[in-house]
Amino acid sequence: MDELDQKVTPIFDGKVVRKDLLHRIKKGTNVPTFVLEFLLARYCASDEEAEIQAGLEAVLDTLNDNYVRPNEANRAQSVVATKGKHRFIDKVHVNYVEKDRRHWAALENFDSRRVAIAEKFYRDNDRLLQGGLWCEVTIAYNEIEEDDYAFYIEDLRPIQLSRFSFEQYCEGREEFSRNDWMDVILRSVGLEPTRLSQRLKMHFMARLLPLVEPNFNFIELGPRGTGKSYFFSEFSPYSTLISGGQATKATLFYNNQRKKIGLVGFWDTVAFDEVGGIKVKDPDTIQIMKDFMANGRFSRGVEVIADASMAFVGNLDLSVQQVVNSEVYDLFQPLPKEFDLAVMDRFACYLPGWEMPKNSSDFLTNNYGFITDYLAEAFHYQLKHTNRYEEVSKRIRLGKEVEGRDEKGIKKTVSGLLKILHPSSSPSDDEFEEYVSYAVECRRRVKEQMNKRKTDDEFALINLSYISSDGQEKVVYCPESQTASATQEPSRKNIHAGEFEEFKSEKNARQAKASEPTKPALDKSEAEVPVVHADAVVEPKEPQEQHFTIHYGDTGYSYESLIGPYLLGAKKVEVEDPYIRATHQVQNFVRFCEAVLKAPSVRKIVLTTSYDEETDVKQLSERLSELKQSLIEIDVELEVKVNDHMHDREIRVDNGWVIKIGRGLDYYQKPDNWFAIGVNDLALRKCLETKIDIFKS
CATH class of the missing domain: 2.40.50 (OB fold (Dihydrolipoamide Acetyltransferase, E2P))
Structure with a gap:
């Protein structure tokens, strides 16, 4: 027992447990943490090693006899x-x-x-x-x-405490300094504070905010394996975790048929895991969610008021440095398309999940911490019965660029930190300033990403600041984006002018090309260089112009072999093909994109296509949207344009090469059966007859 253990065990006698005991049992079972600690508190409430060992055996016996696997x-x-x-x-x-x-x-x-x-x-x-x-x-x-x-x-x-005294909890807190109390909280969630920096400690405190502050809208996106969902799935019996899937208004908010309130009326925190996988089929769900996130109330025939916080956690697959320096992507990229700017604007805190350490036994504590259920009861009591917002409003001073939702989000973040770290007292000026600075940063991260998405200056006031105790205005920056000009000063492009200029220049180029004397196309037998299967020509050092015919039944003409040699240094590939409509045609385009991705420099693919009256436009749109999302995850943008009057079929690469295929991408024979050679490897697939022209524009 270290000094902090010796202090916390007598003050909170019977309400703390050695966390290494939890780790020893936890690895062998999928029982939630608060259930295991309920048993440990019953059988291992001692500091005598012999009694603890006997208690562990009793816990294991209880699990063997009573826990159903x-x-x-x-x-x-x-x-x-x-x-x-x-x-x-x-x-x-x-x-x-x-x-x-x-x-x-x-x-x-x-x-x-x-x-x-x-x-x-x-x-x-x-x-x-x-x-x-x-x-x-x-x-x-x-x-x-x-x-x-x-x-x-x-x-x-x-499995909850039979009774809880908030007064005793606050009295015990007064015996600790702020830093010691923060360490007790961290040990209570299983972490060893001596292995964490002060900034990481604040991040872990922020993860607890939705459990203690009502109607707190929280988001954390970052790598896998950092414990984002643990606090909502196992830490508290008052929170529930929705793991992806479809979120409906009846489940979340109110069921009109049964006249029953949804999850927001029964839980302190409703958390969404893998937020990118949320399926929202009814647009009313998002509108109700906006109303609820704004003020904790909504109407579905009846007026409903609830205190539940909403937390969204998910994975960010892209490099953060690439995103903040990109004019195209932002740190909200994993969110489903239904989450528009109005939803994002309601987030009070964006926790930088990419700064969190990966789950590791090196960060686990072997010391004493609160029984998880005891701390969860304290947080539940504060969420329902305490309000620190007015106290924060009287004390905080914010800069001139802080707008309405910024102010509300910052104040709620500070209010939550006070509840966790100062449940019945006020922090010092330095401590309060630390909380304000952290809260401003978490809100600025939201504002910066919205500003990148908006084509005007609605969210341009991103230099959020506060007035320190000595009267100075301090602007707070997010560490990941402070020097990224693409985030601090995103370009404001006309969404139509660029397309028109690009279209005009392309049209002029085609007209100029058409006015030049054309070279006679060489037949396969007349070519100076004998034409072999395209697969035999892999990444030539200096690609040459080619004009040849693929004959019916030929093999060896995969997309990669045709276009691969001409993608050297390419950043943008444009495809004009009016027949990307049927299922097999969309599949061909997916395979084409896979071939293009073999060139690591490519960052954008543009498809211009068309459809007719028989096309299932909704299904086509969904398929291309799924492809677009999968490309975004590997930092490649897909842009889809529709032109009902197009007939040309060609592929243009921004390094100057043009590949014209008479049949477009659909030059393969349909397999006789889907279990034959050539179904997956296009180099082995038989072709239809078509002409290929590859030249430098």
Whole structure:
């Protein structure tokens, strides 16, 4: 025990646990952290090694006897049927089944969706009806054969503290300095503060903000494996994590058919994991989300007010330095297209996930920290019963470029930090200034990315600042973008003028080319250099002009072999092909893009195509959008244009080469069956007859 351990254990006797004990058990089970610590607090509430060892054995025995592993459901059901009843640790959901006109409990690992439950259990524990709760639950066997169920719940106890005193929590906090208290919080979530910088400590505090501040809109995007979703999936029983999938207004906000409020009414925090995978089919969902994120209320026939915070976490696959120095991309790139600027503007805090360390045992603590459930209760109490916003408003002074939503976001971030680090007292001037500076940075990161997306100056006031205690105005910058001119001063291009000038110059070039005397096309037999399969000519040092015919049934003409040698130094490839419509034609274009990506310098692909009355435009748009998204993830932009009057088929590379293919990209024969050679490797696919002209413009 170090000095901090010796201090925290007597002050919070019975409410702290050695975190290395958790790590030792956690690796062998998928039980949530707060469930394991519930058992550790019951059996290992001692500092005597012999008692702790005996307690660990008791915890393991309890897990062996009472925790149902997903692959042991049949054995668990057999135990209940044989013994008559048995106590389990499992997650319990309660669902109302309309055709039965009654409620049924569903146990996740026990693997039964039709367990009878008394009304008192779900009446006293609302969250059983929304998302479920981990409980100690006694399942009994029903001997009455006429009943349509085999099991019923005889007893149920949520795995939470039976009582919590906020006054005692605050009294204990007064015995610690701010830095020591921050270290206690970090150890409570399993981290060793001596291995973290002060900036990283603030980042981890920011991850807790949605759990303590009501209606707090939070986003963190960064690499995989940094623990973004842990705080919302396992740290607190008052938060729920939605892992991708479809988010509906009935699930999230209000179900008009059942007259029931959604997740935002039952949880302190609703978190969205893998935010890029969210599917929003109903545009009303986004509009309701905007209303709720703005002021914690919305209307769906009835006026609903709720305190839930919304957190969005996801993966950022692109290089941060490339993004901040790009005129095209921004740090909101992974968000689904339905998340427009109005949604982004409601984020109070953008946590730079790329600065967070990867999960590693090197950062885990072996010292004492709060029982996770105890700290979660403290945060839950503060979210519901305390308000530090007015206190912050009276003390904070912000610069002239801070606008309405900036001010609100900054104040809510500071308010949340006060609740975590100063639950019943006020920080010093230096501490308060540290919180304000951090909050301004987190909001500026939001503002900078919106400013890059907007074609006018609506969000141009990005130099957010605050007035320090000595009266000086201090502008706060984001470390990743401070020297990036593409982010600090993004270009304001006319969205039409550039396209018109480009179209005009291309048209003039084509007219000039048409007026020149044309060279007679060489037949394959007349070519000075014998033409061999294109696959045999791989990346020539000096590519030459070619004019030849692919004959019916020829093989060896993959996209890569045709265009690969002509992509040296290319940054932009333009494809004009009116027939990218049918499924196989879109698949051909995908394969073409894969071939283009073999040239590492390419950063943009432009497709100009058309469609007719028989084209399923919606399906075509969805397919090209999916391709566009996958290209963005590897830092390549796809631009799609529609021109109903085009007939030319050609590929233009910005290094000057032009590849004209008579049939466009669709010059392959359709396979007789989809399990034949040539289906996947286009070099082995038989071709249709077409002419190829490759020349320098």
